[in-house]
Amino acid sequence: MDDLENRLATLLGEPGAADPPPDLAGRIHRAVATRRRNRRTAWLAALACVTAVLVAMPLTLRDGGGDTAATVDPAPRPTVTVTVSVIGPTSGGPEPTRTVTAVPERSAGEAFEERLRHLVAVTGVVKVGTRTASGEPFTPSALGPDGTVLGLTPGGAAAEAPATGGTPGNAGFSAQSGLGAAEGLRTWTENGEQHCRTTGGTTRTISPQGTDPQAPVWVDGGTIAGSDAMGQPWVAAGCAEPGRTVTDGRPAAGTAVAFSYPYLFTVEPANDGKLRLVDVRTLTVAAEHPLPEGVRAHTMGQPRQQWYAAATDTAFAWVAGGVLRSVPRDGWEPERSFGPVPEPGEGERAWMTAGDRLVAYTTGDISLVHDPKTGVTLKQRGLVLAAGPWLLWQEGDAYRLARVK
Numbered sequence: 376m377d378d379l380e381n382r383l384a385t386l387l388g389e390p391g392a393a394d395p396p397p398d399l400a401g402r403i404h405r406a407v408a409t410r411r412r413n414r415r416t417a418w419l420a421a422l423a424c425v426t427a428v429l430v431a432m433p434l435t436l437r438d439g440g441g442d443t444a445a446t447v448d449p450a451p452r453p454t455v456t457v458t459v460s461v462i463g464p465t466s467g468g469p470e471p472t473r474t475v476t477a478v479p480e481r482s483a484g485e486a487f488e489e490r491l492r493h494l495v496a497v498t499g500v501v502k503v504g505t506r507t508a509s510g511e512p513f514t515p516s517a518l519g520p521d522g523t524v525l526g527l528t529p530g531g532a533a534a535e536a537p538a539t540g541g542t543p544g545n546a547g548f549s550a551q552s553g554l555g556a557a558e559g560l561r562t563w564t565e566n567g568e569q570h571c572r573t574t575g576g577t578t579r580t581i582s583p584q585g586t587d588p589q590a591p592v593w594v595d596g597g598t599i600a601g602s603d604a605m606g607q608p609w610v611a612a613g614c615a616e617p618g619r620t621v622t623d624g625r626p627a628a629g630t631a632v633a634f635s636y637p638y639l640f641t642v643e644p645a646n647d648g649k650l651r652l653v654d655v656r657t658l659t660v661a662a663e664h665p666l667p668e669g670v671r672a673h674t675m676g677q678p679r680q681q682w683y684a685a686a687t688d689t690a691f692a693w694v695a696g697g698v699l700r701s702v703p704r705d706g707w708e709p710e711r712s713f714g715p716v717p718e719p720g721e722g723e724r725a726w727m728t729a730g731d732r733l734v735a736y737t738t739g740d741i742s743l744v745h746d747p748k749t750g751v752t753l754k755q756r757g758l759v760l761a762a763g764p765w766l767l768w769q770e771g772d773a774y775r776l777a778r779v780k
Contacts, residue, residue, distance in 0.1 A: 487755045487768055488775065491744070494751055495732065496780045501540030503767070503774040513543045515774060518728065519556030520595060520763030524776060526554070533563060538765070540776055548572070553586065553601065555594035560614050562599050564588045569601055571614035581611040581618050591726065595763075596636025598655055606630050608641055610655045621653055632693075635686035635729065642666065644680075645673040667702070668710050669695030683736065685729035685761075690747035692734040694727065699736065701747040713752055717741045730761035733779060742768070 491497055503524050507513050513534050515526040522538025525546065533546035533554065546561060553564030562571045562581070569582035569592065581599060586592075586609075590602040599611045599618070608631035611618030621631075621639065629643030629651065638652040644666060652662040666672065670693070671680050682695040692701040699713040719725040719738040728735045734745045742759035744766070745752045757769030766779045 487753070487770060488777070490753055491766070491777075491779070494746055494749070494753065498778045498780075500775055500777040501538075503536045503540050503776050504542040505773055507534045507543045507545070509545075515758060515760060515767060516552075517554040517556055517592075517594075518760040518762040518765055518767050519558075520730075520765070521556070521558040522763070522765045522776065522778075523556040524767060524774070525556045525561065533561075535561075536776075538776065548578075552588045553590075553592040555592050555599060557594045557597060560594075560597075560599075562592065562594060562614075564592065564601075567604070569599070569611075569618075571599065571611065573614045577614065579614060579617075581614065581616075583609050583618050583620050590631075593634035595634055598634075598636055600631060600634045600639055600655065602631050608639060608653075610639060610658075619658065621655075621658055632682075632684040633686040633691065633727075633729070635688065638686070640684065640686055640691065642670070644670065645675070648672045662707075664707050667691075667693050667695065668700055668712070669693075669698055683725060683727045685727035685734050685736075687729045687734060687747060688731050690734075692727065692729065692745060692747055694725070694736055699743065699745060699752070701734070701745070703747070711750065713745065713750065716743055728761045730766065730779070731764050733761045733766060735759040735761040735766070744768075 488497065488500060503515075505513055507528060511528040511530070511532070513526050513528060515524050517525045519525065524536040524543070525533065526535070526543065527533055527550060531549045531551070533548050533550050534543040535546045535556065536543040548561070548563060548570075549565065550563035551565050553562065553569060555562040559574045560571055562569060564586055567585050567588065568580045569586040570578055571581045572578040582601065582603065585604050587602045587604050587606070592599065592601040597613050599613070600608065602608050603620070608621040609618045610621060621641070629641040629649075631639055631641050633640040637654050637656050638661060639655050641651050641653055643649050643651070648666050650664045650666055651660050653659070654661045667684075670682055673679055680695070682693060684691065684693040686692070686704070689705065690701050690703055692699070694700075694716050697715050697718065699716050700710055701713070702708065702710045716736055717738055720740060723738045723740060725736065725738045732746065732748060734747065736743045736745065737759050739758055740756070742755050742757065743752050744755065744759055744761070755768055758774075759766070759768045764778050764780060765776060767774055767776050
């Protein structure tokens, strides 16, 4: 009202204005009404902007069963508070206001590390180079439970970086696939056999009857697990002696799909349609469950379904039919669905890894990090691997390695 009061004082103070102009009252009423309309319009515009921000915020989506089906980012976001004046009669007190608080969308450029820190405790982040000491490109293929990062150069030479990070150095062997690492050992597939080398340099073949170079190899609890060319699982207790083929008298335990020491997870979709937990210490079946949701029973003459799995200390997670699911290992229920995953592109291969708590699904170009405990899933461009208390992810021109808990 300050400018209206000034205008009124000017009118009344003009020479010869002892008597108010005959239309002064009407002019005052019209001016007051105009200012009220303008204030009301400004208030409605501010409220509309805040409402638009709120409507634009991502929502938590759910699938038909009520389970979380969207990629969720748990990080708290900064708020924006808008305070607007409310137009109306006053009683001489403070001008009434309305305060609306909105949460803006997160910047797309926020670092993966910051989002990860809102999910788990992250310590000791180090940088791992994308080139070896000799300048060759380095692509991680395995992350050991001791934090060792093991990978290959384009020529097939293995290189590694310790848990302290740095430039990957020559690992001293060449490999086709099947890389694995743990404290005191390195393992790899070459010429159809699985080899194992101790810290002292002793190297021996540990696959009992060859190994499938296309099948995954796991290292956990000092034990190495893989599959032979016939699809039969085998396990070896480190590098000390050749491994043993896993059988349970049926005649075999099926195909190995995940490993979390001491249990090897195997499936037999063609015959009895079971998921089994084989105790690798005794090679006996410790538990049986129906095939996981989305995993089809195999019919003779039909191509086998491509699906992926990984196991943490407390959960079993899998991707079947393009959907990520998990189930607690304690009680084996309820099975929960977390929505679709990125499909591998042409020439890409998807696979899953698991640490003590987190599960990683990657196509090499794009990855998901899933926490079965909370149901939260983070999306990250590039490679992500999990093992033990470690998580490795690609960020910019390097890899980041961190302890997570």
